[in-house]
Amino acid sequence: MSNTSHPFVGFGLGLRTCYFEEILATQPKVDWFEIISENYFVDGGKPWHYLAQIKEQYPIVMHGVSMSIGSTSEINFSYLDSLKKTINRVDPLWISDHLCFSSLGDFNSHDLLPMPYTEEALSHLTERLNIVQDYLQRPLILENVSSYLTYQASQMSEWEFLSELHNRTQCQFLLDINNIYVSARNHDFAPETFLNAIPEKAIAQIHLAGHSDFGSHIIDTHDQPICDHVWQLFKDFAKKRGPINTMIERDDNFPPFKELMAELDHARSLVPKSWSIHDFT
Amino acid sequence: MTSLEQLQQDFVNMLNHGSMDFENHIAAQEGALAPTQRAEIYQNAYRIRLTKVLEQDHEMLGLYLGDELFDEMVKGYLARFPSSAPSLREFGDRLPQFLSEHQPFSEHGILKEIALFERLLLKAFDAGDSKTLQFAQLQSIEQANWPNIQFQLHESVYLLTCQFSAVESWQALKSDQSPPSPDIQSPHHWIIAREPDKRTGFYALSTCHYHCLTSMQNGLPFGFVCEAAAQYAESEEQGTMQVMELLQKGIELGWFKSDIRVQQA
Numbered sequence: 001m002s003n004t005s006h007p008f009v010g011f012g013l014g015l016r017t018c019y020f021e022e023i024l025a026t027q028p029k030v031d032w033f034e035i036i037s038e039n040y041f042v043d044g045g046k047p048w049h050y051l052a053q054i055k056e057q058y059p060i061v062m063h064g065v066s067m068s069i070g071s072t073s074e075i076n077f078s079y080l081d082s083l084k085k086t087i088n089r090v091d092p093l094w095i096s097d098h099l100c101f102s103s104l105g106d107f108n109s110h111d112l113l114p115m116p117y118t119e120e121a122l123s124h125l126t127e128r129l130n131i132v133q134d135y136l137q138r139p140l141i142l143e144n145v146s147s148y149l150t151y152q153a154s155q156m157s158e159w160e161f162l163s164e165l166h167n168r169t170q171c172q173f174l175l176d177i178n179n180i181y182v183s184a185r186n187h188d189f190a191p192e193t194f195l196n197a198i199p200e201k202a203i204a205q206i207h208l209a210g211h212s213d214f215g216s217h218i219i220d221t222h223d224q225p226i227c228d229h230v231w232q233l234f235k236d237f238a239k240k241r242g243p244i245n246t247m248i249e250r251d252d253n254f255p256p257f258k259e260l261m262a263e264l265d266h267a268r269s270l271v272p273k274s275w276s277i278h279d280f281t
Numbered sequence: 282m283t284s285l286e287q288l289q290q291d292f293v294n295m296l297n298h299g300s301m302d303f304e305n306h307i308a309a310q311e312g313a314l315a316p317t318q319r320a321e322i323y324q325n326a327y328r329i330r331l332t333k334v335l336e337q338d339h340e341m342l343g344l345y346l347g348d349e350l351f352d353e354m355v356k357g358y359l360a361r362f363p364s365s366a367p368s369l370r371e372f373g374d375r376l377p378q379f380l381s382e383h384q385p386f387s388e389h390g391i392l393k394e395i396a397l398f399e400r401l402l403l404k405a406f407d408a409g410d411s412k413t414l415q416f417a418q419l420q421s422i423e424q425a426n427w428p429n430i431q432f433q434l435h436e437s438v439y440l441l442t443c444q445f446s447a448v449e450s451w452q453a454l455k456s457d458q459s460p461p462s463p464d465i466q467s468p469h470h471w472i473i474a475r476e477p478d479k480r481t482g483f484y485a486l487s488t489c490h491y492h493c494l495t496s497m498q499n500g501l502p503f504g505f506v507c508e509a510a511a512q513y514a515e516s517e518e519q520g521t522m523q524v525m526e527l528l529q530k531g532i533e534l535g536w537f538k539s540d541i542r543v544q545q546a
Contacts, residue, residue, distance in 0.1 A: 043410070
């Protein structure tokens with residue numbers, strides 16, 4: 001399955017249940033919405049009821065949290081089957097999940113556990129990615145995860161690992177700039193080094209989010225406003241790159257919708273004119 | 282076992298069993314955090330995330346138990362039934378079983394019933410969206426076919442029989458009231474279903490209506506459902522009236538699928 005670049009469609013928001021009614025009532029100036037794939041692995045009910053209406057008005061992309069593509073267990077084809085059915089029902093612009101493992105055998109951690117940056121992991125991911133993409137009959141975009149530890153076994157940096165995976169598979173990445181910032185603080189590297197190392201053609205999407213700072217370390221909670229450092233990283237990154245689909249992601253401690261819209265508008269204000277597809281002023 | 286397999290197995294053992302072999306995989310780094318603390322971030326996140334799921338899914342059970350017993354329940358449940366499904370929505374599916382099998386919870390049958398009631402509320406919420414039966418459809422049924430009509434319960438419909446005041450206690454706690462005594466004189470029957478506005482509702486059922494609905498669930502045609510109802514009414518005619526009353530209420534509240542079948546003689 002060869003990977004293709006995804007068209008630039010602008011600035012999106014994570015679609016969460018608490019905003020369903022307000023979105024339908026106010027039709028906000030959002031270019032697209034991203035859903036959590038697994039939340040729609042159910043037969044029906046409220047989420048599907050609202051999604052059906054929202055997807056009539058906005059493009060939708062799908063973002064998964066449970067594929068566990070890096071797991072050394074057998075590929076979970078039951079999961080992939082559910083994902084494929086959901087894809088067929090939603091008809092998303094693109095799909096993504098995380099470059100990590102979250103389950104092993106019968107155990108599911110429901111966390112995004114980091115991979116070691118080794119040749120063995122690269123080979124493993126290359127093989128699994130090809131199988132998954134062939135099964136789904138579409139490219140899978142992979143997101144970098146936040147991490148709180150470095151493995152003894154790692155033979156390269158995370159950005160070298162991603163770049164090499166792209167070289168081998170032509171896969172594209174969803175770069176979460178907050179996650180890069182979190183890992184940079186926790187492992188004492190410069191986040192710019194990471195961002196500058198990823199080839200432009202390997203980037204399909206950007207996530208912007210918040211975190212919780214505990215002084216000695218940062219936890220990627222996605223439940224706070226985006227911090228100034230992350231905004232600055234995004235601004236500097238955008239200056240050097242062509243337009244990339246960008247999204248504000250909030251997963252907990254949900255603020256009034258207008259606060260997320262303000263963050264989305266702020267993101268729009270930080271990018272070069274070449275990134276604009278609408279004049280929302 | 283390859284080194285990647287070993288690393289992942291040790292990581293999972295650390296999360297699931299507290300085994301610290303995993304620490305050997307963590308590089309020492311400059312900064313404030315030691316390898317043990319870095320591993321603990323993942324351990325804490327695992328426990329907190331799954332605890333939060335049970336707190337959200339079983340809010341009234343939590344109030345009924347109180348913080349100390351709820352924490353004990355979560356700890357025991359995590360050890361007995363670690364999560365295996367990709368979706369967190371399924372994590373608590375075996376909580377009623379856990380409560381019925383493990384002391385001190387198993388000594389209080391109401392706990393299992395409150396947990397089961399809360400799970401059925403969740404299942405009704407996520408159930409499929411088949412079209413619901415409308416009154417106009419009944420008018421098109423020929424008189425002669427009525428005894429052979431099979432009504433089907435909507436996917437969101439769940440029936441529950443309680444030996445304790447589980448639902449009444451749930452309702453009381455939801456309204457910031459003290460729960461009643463757990464003991465009741467005879468079983469209480471309930472229907473849980475998603476309503477037309479997509480909210481999940483529940484209603485007390487008479488014994489007659491409960492048996493009518495279980496008959497329909499078992500695929501029995503209308504004639505047999507009326508016979509079942511007659512056993513709980515004073516006459517066959519009153520039994521049929523009970524079924525018609527149930528049909529009317531069920532159609533208003535979306536308890537039946539629009540897909541009705543005529544059983545061939």
